[in-house]
Amino acid sequence: MLEMPPLQFAQTNGIRMGYYEAGPKTDTPPVILCHGWPEIAFSWRHQIKALAAAGIRVIAPDQRGYGATDRPEPVESYDMEHLTGDLVGLLDRLKIDKAIFVGHDWGGFIVWQMPLRHIDRVAGVVGINTPHTNRAPADPIELFRKRFGEHMYIVQFQDPTHSADKIFNGRVEQTFDAFMRKPVPRSDTAPAEPPTAGVGASPRLNLAFPQMIANYDAKHDPRTPILSPEEKQVFVDTFTKSGFTGGINWYRNMSRNWQRSADIDHTVRVPSLMIMAENDHVLPPSAADGMEKIVADLEKYLVRGSGHWTQQEKPDEVSAKLIEWRRKRFG
Template sequence: MIEMPPLQLARINGIRMGFYEAGPRTDKPPLVLCHGWPELAFSWRHQIKALSEAGIRVIAPDQRGYGATDRPEPVEAYDIEHLTADLVGLLDHLKIEKAIFVGHDWGGFVVWQMPLRHPDHVAGVVGLNTPHTNRAWADPIDLLRARFGADMYIVQFQDAAREPDRIFGSRVEETFDFFMRKPMPRSDTSSTEPPVAGIGAVPKLNLAFPQMVAGYDPKLDPRQPILSPEERRIFVETFTGTGFTGGINWYRNMSRNWQRAADLDHTVRVPSLMIMAEDDRVLPPSAADGMEKLVPDLEKYLVRGSGHWTQQEKPEEVSAKLIEWRRRRFG
């Protein structure tokens, strides 16, 4: 198993943040690797090793609500303003002027917001699976509820009773056994609904994830795991200690984020790379269609044969593309 660099801790934006750093400190601009849900900085272990060995400075935080980083109680403490300010605070702590922000899944939503809200700190952006979209024409939770109903997992996450948190927290091993697998081979090319403005394309799948985990038996799952037993243990032990509420609170701010972005210019004006995964059912390549209208300096790259957990399913290819693009665009 790939070893992580030593954990570092810092007081940032009113919280204690845990992060990992590797590569030469003289390298500029560094890459800040931002994970999604339900993940950790550990999700970037392959890229931390490969990029640092290539002479590139990399920094990977456990973001707010995850792992070694604090988990404030108020739901509003997890809105996009706090999440982006955390990354600015991390740069300030490390005395870094600008960075390239790389984000997967929810981390992708955060990094695409960085050049809109904190342009002086952003040299470039890389979205992994997660595209940049314009502001939705209506509240995104209302759109998801109208399209998929109340059982859709993001809609369920809005439940003030926090039943999804309880389900995942009481079945931590089953949660990671369920999520961290490669997808089944695609039987057709029409497995997504048309894109929703501000959300992207969405799957024709059962999206009642809490109930699926509640009834899940890994012995009956034909999909291939992507984690080794040692890697799985790190995720399970960490989330057994922290629970899932911190990360789910990011979803509970989707309406708030939408409301507060009404006057925000959504154009990204820095060099950008969109890495898409051919077999991601939730964030398919089609979700990135038309991104060029909002991101003028955009390059797209397709990772074939990968599902949603791209940096862990195809680590060598993802790392190689990050290294190549970083060197070509920034020296």
């Protein structure tokens, strides 16, 4: 795979997890890179190379349901207890006491949960685009349905017939052609409403992603791709083999995660960095407003000119900030 270390495997939390590792083993905490949807460890290729070159041990797994990692059948096997447990099991397997967890998109939701559920295994947390929020006041799926309507992609993902999965599985190349592009300047200049369960998108955005993919034609898209043809092919080949259902099952546990988190203190008490992207329309910088109230030790950093795929759109800047923050906080 392009610019990636050799693929390795670890038995963790009842599954076989594929992961990539680079950099020297030292006494300082390693960095665990957690991808989002629809992505894989390959999304971190630039950061793996840069962090390893800076003398930092870095590990990037294909997470449960993705890429080279197992894809269990039961939907409840993808709840937050399993997703965070996978990372703890990976640390155990690699004989790592504590790590710095870095997450983008859905990976961000997971890494913010790590110090809430497994504080003894977490040295620090970095969220990229995805902020930490308090527990939603109601079931997040119902809040999304009320705010965005039935066509909002997360609401559609709850369909037991898996209609959205079928659209993505039948249009793999179209999916990555459509998603992996730099954004156009935001036309909606109104401030985003307060975030709901970590999503601060304006309700005026079109979030009917399955229908967007079904009708997508790259010839009429003015946006610039962020992937080379060779890089795009890695995603296409991987998801052609794995399908999208494993990753979508993470969304199918949002109600379950909410129901099972009522007794969890949502205050993060480890050194934390929030990297925001200026032009992310789904997770705008305003979604991170107020994080200081529930993240005791927080630094914020804005990547200007970047859309949602920040570590791939602005790889050098993101890598440099990760290296600088880690050295400042952990030596």
